[in-house]
Amino acid sequence: MSITLDFNGKNIAKSNELELHFLPAKIDGDGEANVDHYFNNYTREATEFGRGILTNALRGYPLMGEKLKVPEGYSGLVLQETEKPISNSSDRQLRLTGVFKDFTYWNYDKVPSNGDPYRQALFLADVAQALSQPISEDDLEAEIVRNKENNKESP
Template identity: 30%
Template sequence: MGGGDEESSHSSQPATVDLSLDSPAVVDLTGKVHRLPCCIKYDGPTSVSNYFKPKPTEMEVDGLPVEEAYFRGRKLHGTTIALPQGYSGFILGKKSDVKEGHNTASDCWETNATFQNVTVWNHDAMPSKDDAFLRVFHWFTVANADERGQMIIQAKDLNIVWGRDDRYWTVPNKENLAELHQVSWLEVTGSVNGINPSKIYEVGFRLSFTPDAFGWGSSPIYIMVKRGKYGKFASRKFVLDPYAIRQFEITVMLGKAEKPDQDTNNQKLYFGLYEVWSGKWKGGLKIHHAIIKELV
């Protein structure tokens, strides 16, 4: 009877999750977490690094650097995705209750490891931003909506032509912004899923200039936005003032879809910031973030 009462008392305890990182046993697995396109009927330790050896390639798809590996003789292509700023990955394990010299599983979980990125692998296709797993990361954008209901896309999550070359850009810089040093071709794009085809949206960028900005007076810049891959662009032209001291926003309106109920592509919004026509060099621009706001 006593044993039964003890078991009943134990099972009535609420389940808990401890995400603290204080324990020295917590391991950092950044760069070692992989999502494979297969089912492995095994759960436990193994010498993964002895057999699974990813390596970089010189290819890039949708701005994603492509990696290559082999698993059981099958060639895989993948890409490593950093978790959004402010987020971490956790690997949990059940705590053990030690009572009277016996270890028993509890309903309490603790952190065994953390990670800041994950490598996603495909077997028969190159990685793409349209992959189902990668599209999940668009919902972090929705979670970052500010108090006014705006979706905020951080500069590091935008696709910036030449953005990985520090001769032209620093992404992100010390302020977590995208800072332009010099380019003659400015192209900054992004996309989000889950927009409402029956709503009007305001899309734009928050910008500022460095004290040594140059080349903007004779180089108008455009914001362009559309619904779906084959939608019509809405655009707006701006002549920027490189002597502006404070941050400022430039925006464009996107109307309702013409046939909101007939095309699921209307639920994806593409947007961009462009100056690709003048061929003139320009620099000193800071991109703080992109903004997408649902209106009516």
């Protein structure tokens, strides 16, 4: 199975900026929704839980969320499958439908925290960048000396 992405860098710059929400729900349908009228109008800031924490409800279930930014140097892309695959091993083609710089991440009745998978995924971009930075010989030698000193001090 192969996946083909149908866009180029120029398309990203020209794509429309989307307001994106990640909801902890499966909604059977892919049609238009009047999100501004039926959802965004009811979003409130819940300052009692901390700065930037939002509340709302979906189908009677309380939601708590926050806006998360796409890490510096990255772009958020929304890709849509052009045709439904015949089987799991079929080739797939995705096309760019929009871009985003931030999105609202929602939990059911739980304040967002560093333990949430989406927050951890965004944090991994920073970890990967730190791990991929080159280390100079001077930094390496200084770290070796620091480790030797720490080993001498510990019993």
